[in-house]
Amino acid sequence: MGKKTAIIAEHHNGEISTVTYELLALAKGIQESEAGDICFFILGADTEKPAQTLSTRTGEPVHAVCIPGLAQYNGALYKKALSALFSRTPFDYILAPHSSSGMDYAPALSMALGGSCITGVKDVVRTDGALCFVRSLFGGKLSAKLTTDTGPLVLTLQPGALKAFSPEGKSQGPNQVSNQGTIERSVLDITDDNMVYAGTKASPSEGSDLARADVIVSGGRGIRDAQNYNHIEMLARLFPRSATGGSRPICDYKWIPYSKQVGITGTTVSPKLYIACGISGAPQHVEGMKNAGFIVAVNTDPDAPVFQIADVCIVEDLMEFIPFFIETFKQKRRKKDERNDLGESFLA
Amino acid sequence: MKILVCVKQVMEGESPVRVHDSGKWINPCASARFEMNPFDTYAVEEALQIRENVPGTLVHAVTVGPESSRDTLRRALGMGADEAVHILDTGTGYRPPFLTASWIAAYAGGKGYDLILTGIMSADEMNGQTGPMIAQSLSIPCASAVLYEKPGPDRTHISIEREIEGGARDMFEVKLPCVLTLQTGINAPRYPSLSMVLRARKKEITVIPAGVFVDQEPGLRLHSLYSPQKQRKGILLKGTMEEKAKQLMDILAQKALLT
Numbered sequence: 003m004g005k006k007t008a009i010i011a012e013h014h015n016g017e018i019s020t021v022t023y024e025l026l027a028l029a030k031g032i033q034e035s036e037a038g039d040i041c042f043f044i045l046g047a048d049t050e051k052p053a054q055t056l057s058t059r060t061g062e063p064v065h066a067v068c069i070p071g072l073a074q075y076n077g078a079l080y081k082k083a084l085s086a087l088f089s090r091t092p093f094d095y096i097l098a099p100h101s102s103s104g105m106d107y108a109p110a111l112s113m114a115l116g117g118s119c120i121t122g123v124k125d126v127v128r129t130d131g132a133l134c135f136v137r138s139l140f141g142g143k144l145s146a147k148l149t150t151d152t153g154p155l156v157l158t159l160q161p162g163a164l165k166a167f168s169p170e171g172k173s174q175g176p177n178q179v180s181n182q183g184t185i186e187r188s189v190l191d192i193t194d195d196n197m198v199y200a201g202t203k204a205s206p207s208e209g210s211d212l213a214r215a216d217v218i219v220s221g222g223r224g225i226r227d228a229q230n231y232n233h234i235e236m237l238a239r240l241f242p243r244s245a246t247g248g249s250r251p252i253c254d255y256k257w258i259p260y261s262k263q264v265g266i267t268g269t270t271v272s273p274k275l276y277i278a279c280g281i282s283g284a285p286q287h288v289e290g291m292k293n294a295g296f297i298v299a300v301n302t303d304p305d306a307p308v309f310q311i312a313d314v315c316i317v318e319d320l321m322e323f324i325p326f327f328i329e330t331f332k333q334k335r336r337k338k339d340e341r342n343d344l345g346e347s348f349l350a
Numbered sequence: 351m352k353i354l355v356c357v358k359q360v361m362e363g364e365s366p367v368r369v370h371d372s373g374k375w376i377n378p379c380a381s382a383r384f385e386m387n388p389f390d391t392y393a394v395e396e397a398l399q400i401r402e403n404v405p406g407t408l409v410h411a412v413t414v415g416p417e418s419s420r421d422t423l424r425r426a427l428g429m430g431a432d433e434a435v436h437i438l439d440t441g442t443g444y445r446p447p448f449l450t451a452s453w454i455a456a457y458a459g460g461k462g463y464d465l466i467l468t469g470i471m472s473a474d475e476m477n478g479q480t481g482p483m484i485a486q487s488l489s490i491p492c493a494s495a496v497l498y499e500k501p502g503p504d505r506t507h508i509s510i511e512r513e514i515e516g517g518a519r520d521m522f523e524v525k526l527p528c529v530l531t532l533q534t535g536i537n538a539p540r541y542p543s544l545s546m547v548l549r550a551r552k553k554e555i556t557v558i559p560a561g562v563f564v565d566q567e568p569g570l571r572l573h574s575l576y577s578p579q580k581q582r583k584g585i586l587l588k589g590t591m592e593e594k595a596k597q598l599m600d601i602l603a604q605k606a607l608l609t
């Protein structure tokens with residue numbers, strides 16, 4: 003008998019979230035070392051459509067658990083339902099996304115089941131005969147391999163860390179497999195008055211024009227002071243169709259409005275060019291900009307994780323480099339203008 | 351209301367981190383500086399703001415850590431906490447959040463706390479597990495990533511907003527007592543004034559050796575700790591600042607991104 007892996011599917015408005023397919027990639031990674039069955043669990047008030055999608059796209063068995071009162075994520079209901087399910091049918095590994103919901107229920111679930119929990123997992127490897135899960139510490143400056151002897155192990159997977167599973171092994175996103183997975187359906191009529199959903203408020207970044215810009219120049223905590231954001235603005239002005247953005251902390255400090263926040267809890271952007279200045283490259287930020295066509299990073303710390311995803315890495319103090327770059331560029335432009343005699347000022 | 355705020359001492363963000371020779375934990379270098387986990391400063395601030403609005407509120411701070419982590423409790427007292435409790439852990443290796451949470455829950459259980467607040471995660475280990483696990487240990491509800499809270503007039507519930515992907519917020523009515531883990535930006539944490547710092551120095555801090563709590567299996571084992579390989583996909587510009595500026599200009603021109 004092999005080890006059993008459960009995947010808790012994430013879905014919104016009837017659509018399966020990408021991270022769910024990344025979880026399948028993690029499950030397959032576990033399976034390579036420890037052969038065993040995989041089963042999806044999908045919870046919600048209306049699970050039929052996402053369950054169908056999952057089973058046709060992955061070929062894995064799906065257990066759709068209809069909970070009438072669960073139209074929106076509710077931590078109390080999730081924990082109650084999942085601990086009941088997994089107490090009845092034990093699994094060795096329970097995989098959840100490291101999302102706002104997964105982070106919320108996974109630690110408690112592991113405790114309810116008498117198991118262990120690892121959050122923010124990036125990868126699975128076999129080292130010295132032990133199955134180890136890799137995660138980042140210290141803002142990505144260190145990595146740790148963690149392992150456990152006491153099951154079940156509840157894991158949350160960092161979105162974007164693994165390539166989503168797709169039937170042909172292409173990175174394009176899942177299509178269809180030849181054999182549809184079985185779907186088991188059940189209804190769980192539970193309620194919980196510990197936590198009652200009272201509505202959802204729109205994001206302050208809704209309608210932000212960041213998503214439309216061709217070029218985004220963003221500042222992070224490395225700008226050190228609100229007024230230094232003018233370096234970011236001046237650099238952005240060199241580019242047509244550009245916008246300025248920032249990391250979450252500088253929005254928290256009220257240096258810039260939340261509508262300019264890039265990342266998972268702000269706006270997700272994919273401009274042609276993204277210039278990250280004084281941003282360390284935390285996964286929550288990177289998830290929101292890694293699909294940019296070209297990424298330039300300016301940071302004083304040569305080990306900053308942002309350099310792992312940048313196309314051009316510049317180890318410099320942004321406060322010196324940006325003004326210098328702007329000046330150099332303007333000089334070059336002036337020379338060019340003189341040659342071509344355009345007679346037109348760039349900064350008009 | 352009686353509020354317990356969980357705080358942790360972490361190395362300052364820009365201090366270099368090196369792996370201990372054993373590969374089993376970190377070795378802070380002599381120049382390393384420590385501070386209260388920045389995420390926890392929001393929790394202390396929020397508790398103090400509740401105290402300003404709800405007469406009779408008491409704010410207690412608790413930390414789990416070595417002798418030196420008492421500074422973080424001093425900081426919490428300096429910000430305005432009424433009392434502080436140090437769960438002293440003299441171990442030097444890796445301590446999974448399960449143990450931290452179990453000890454805090456063992457301490458807090460039966461003491462009548464209406465609200466337990468934590469930061470959303472710690473800046474060093476980034477687990478985000480301690481708060482949710484304390485709640486589970488105490489069998490009370492928990493909401494994470496909270497950006498707004500307001501206790502109801504009858505003190506049986508608290509209205510909260512928790513942040514979800516894209517920055518939208520789900521609103522809930524949560525039964526008290528409960529645990530909330532707070533997302534950054536919920537408030538602007540205060541700096542302790544000099545007079546408060548002096549007052550904090552004189553305050554008695556309760557110390558409880560972690561050994562008094564029931565011995566528990568940590569569950570997780572740290573296999574190893576290492577600096578991740580640099581998987582740089584791009585190029586690193588070399589030379590003087592002038593040369594770097596010129597190279598960047600050429601690259602952007604080539605890509606027709608800056609002309």
Ligand SMILES: Cc1cc2nc3c(=O)[nH]c(=O)nc-3n(C[C@H](O)[C@H](O)[C@H](O)COP(=O)(O)OP(=O)(O)OC[C@H]3O[C@@H](n4cnc5c(N)ncnc54)[C@H](O)[C@@H]3O)c2cc1C
Pocket residue numbers: 141221222223224225248249250251252263264265266267268279280281282283284285286287290300301302303306318319320321363470471495
């Ligand atoms: C649930 C959750 C959701 C989150 N969502 C988001 C999100 O949507 N977006 C987001 O951005 N963050 C988000 N965060 C926060 C995230 O984890 C990081 O804390 C944040 O991204 C760090 O911002 P930063 O890079 O500006 O600051 P830091 O990590 O402090 O980095 C500052 C960087 O500036 C560099 N620096 C310092 N001085 C200079 C200088 N003079 N010149 C050049 N470089 C310099 C430093 O070397 C450092 O690398 C979220 C966190 C959580 C827990």
